[in-house]
Amino acid sequence: MRHIARQANIRELILDGVDALLARFGYRKMTMEDLARQVGIGKGTIYLHFPGKEELALAHVDRIAERLLRRLGEISAARRSPPERIRAMLVTRVLFRFDSVAHYSQNLNDLLSAVRKELLARRQGHFEKEAQEMAKVLDEGREMGIFSGADSLLTARLLIWSTNSMLPFNLTARELGKRGELEERVSRLADLLLQGLLQRPRDKKLK
Amino acid sequence: MRHIARQANIRELILDGVDALLARFGYRKMTMEDLARQVGIGKGTIYLHFPGKEELALAHVDRIAERLLRRLGEISAARRSPPERIRAMLVTRVLFRFDSVAHYSQNLNDLLSAVRKELLARRQGHFEKEAQEMAKVLDEGREMGIFSGADSLLTARLLIWSTNSMLPFNLTARELGKRGELEERVSRLADLLLQGLLQRPRDKKLK
DNA sequence: AAAATGACTAGAATACAATTTTGGTCAGGA
DNA sequence: TCCTGACCAAAATTGTATTCTAGTCATTTT
Structure with a gap:
């Protein structure tokens, strides 16, 4: 049923990436692709853990x-x-x-x-x-x-x-x-x- | 010497206008002409009392x-x-x-x-x-x-x-x-x- | 079967040029 | 002496073409 928390702490890693990119680019210029690359995962994977930007x-x-x-x-x-x-x-x-x-x-x-x-x-x-x-x-x-x-x-x-x-x-x-x-x-x-x-x-x- | 305070309280009237226009339009959309009209004076007169917007x-x-x-x-x-x-x-x-x-x-x-x-x-x-x-x-x-x-x-x-x-x-x-x-x-x-x-x-x- | 991916698309953002608006000045009027 | 509004350079806005991106989903990987 749960569509979150597939892997151990992927969610945490994504949020670490958000922190890094917010600091570097701000919200608007932080793109989902940037974020995926930063975390080292595919863009779609983010959407398995979060509903959106x-x-x-x-x-x-x-x-x-x-x-x-x-x-x-x-x-x-x-x-x-x-x-x-x-x-x-x-x-x-x-x-x-x-x-x-x-x-x-x-x-x-x-x-x-x-x-x-x-x-x-x-x-x-x-x-x-x-x-x-x-x-x-x-x-x-x-x-x-x-x-x-x-x-x-x-x-x-x-x-x-x-x-x-x-x-x-x-x-x-x-x-x-x-x-x-x-x-x-x-x-x-x-x-x-x-x-x-x-x-x-x-x-x-x-x- | 003083280039402010020509008339009694014109300065106050101008600031009253600023208050009204800030409320209605915000800072960016408040124009100096709007303001002059609101106060009932010429645009140049504002600059006798204030250095700028x-x-x-x-x-x-x-x-x-x-x-x-x-x-x-x-x-x-x-x-x-x-x-x-x-x-x-x-x-x-x-x-x-x-x-x-x-x-x-x-x-x-x-x-x-x-x-x-x-x-x-x-x-x-x-x-x-x-x-x-x-x-x-x-x-x-x-x-x-x-x-x-x-x-x-x-x-x-x-x-x-x-x-x-x-x-x-x-x-x-x-x-x-x-x-x-x-x-x-x-x-x-x-x-x-x-x-x-x-x-x-x-x-x-x-x- | 479950999880992850990235090519794809509609809509948003951007870039750029043409046009309009506006902050500030100042010659002239009251 | 005080005030004004026409004027101008610079900034903002508009219109349009182009690029970018959030979110989706068919396909691949595990």
């Missing part, structure tokens, strides 16, 4: 998101304190995406403008999954009495929003600044947010 | 930023508690920009892609001024013992970064969601950040 680009960004999500899952499961884990997750979501597109000379929005609409939809999905993973940790922290008791998923979505401007969507990795500076920036922001999340002995009212 | 678009976004900055200045000077002011400033910087481009059908980055480079540079300047205005309030709050004692300007820059993803740069106002939802979102984020900024009686260490 658009889906190739989208699957590529999906893969980045999935890899990130796996990393977040590892951090989430690590035996560190919830605040440390949240901090690591925020830093990771920014730096992982930075590293994933550091070799591109365009930002992702421009690179994939031909599939903008679907790209935005997928991104929403990716963000939501990231939020869910972070919400788990927030819940844990709340049960331990470390975090204050707001709705975890809503809070996690805020953490996502607050770090989204550091992702290479409308700025290239280069334009976002040096990796070290970016790390510094997201780290500081994470610390600030975490201070806000911590349960405090006696709440000071905002007037 | 690119500068028109950039002056338009500058004006939005200046107006916002004036509002932030008002909030900054209001006699409310520093946390309340910071909160209002964050909400304002998001909603004011939302309202300023709500009638556009494209996001700002795409709308002004022809002047992308200079646009990014100006934006940096705008952000920095916003940060400076917020830093004032942070300093005030620190002197009152309300905020903890980190570098105010650095902290203000973090507040800017954390709300930047809610600005209509790569998403249209429509795509950012309903105004009410956006307000809710930025408000919640502001509250979270403020919690992080507050001086706490005894600091709980993060492990």
